[in-house]
């Protein structure tokens with residue numbers, strides 16, 4: 046694993062349920078993600094995509110196999126270690142998950158508080174990031190006064206403001222019309238290239254597949270096809 050490898054997965058298996066109800070949801074997953082790559086993961090509902098994304102994000106414990114993120118081995122990692130790893134990852138979900146009682150700027154700035162950034166600098170960085178996602182004229186708006194696409198752009202600003210080396214996105218365009226969806230992924234791609242971060246995005250949205258450097262396909266818990274576009 047060299048310094049350009051952001052995620053390195055070897056022979057990863059995952060199971061839900063215990064005893065007779067135990068079922069395998071991920072089988073022998075092998076995957077390498079390099080710095081700056083945009084990878085789209087597609088596949089039928091229930092095939093295991095979200096489970097894999099949450100494992101990479103340190104949001105659940107690795108049961109079998111090796112999963113290295115930014116050089117840390119997550120197999121056998123303590124809860125403290127997982128929290129530490131999560132701080133270096135930007136998350137974007139289907140629903141923007143903004144806090145309704147905070148303005149756009151405060152929502153973005155919150156992501157920097159985890160990094161012990163002084164308030165004054167955090168405020169400037171949050172505003173710069175909102176300009177970058179073309180919301181410079183909405184900085185002090187509350188989420189309830191923003192459209193779906195604008196809220197998702199705030200979520201992107203929040204995920205990227207701390208300049209993470211890895212961004213994990215689960216259906217980021219699902220709640221958006223096609224124009225807003227397009228804008229959102231174009232922006233993610235542009236910022237990722239500028240910041241040199243890798244993006245792993247789960248999507249069913251065929252309209253955005255062209256932003257990917259690689260598309261991987263999950264079925265029945267196996268990553269069995271890899272398409273170079």
Ligand SMILES: Nc1ncnc2c1ncn2[C@@H]1O[C@H](COP(=O)(O)OP(=O)(O)OP(=O)(O)O)[C@@H](O)[C@H]1O
Pocket residue numbers: 061062070088089090091092093094095096097
């Ligand atoms: N907490 C859980 N307990 C038991 N089974 C689960 C749990 N979470 C997910 N599963 C099962 O694991 C399998 C994979 O689910 P997962 O959500 O990873 O699939 P997915 O490909 O992301 O689906 P979708 O595209 O619908 O989000 C499914 O059969 C699902 O029912």
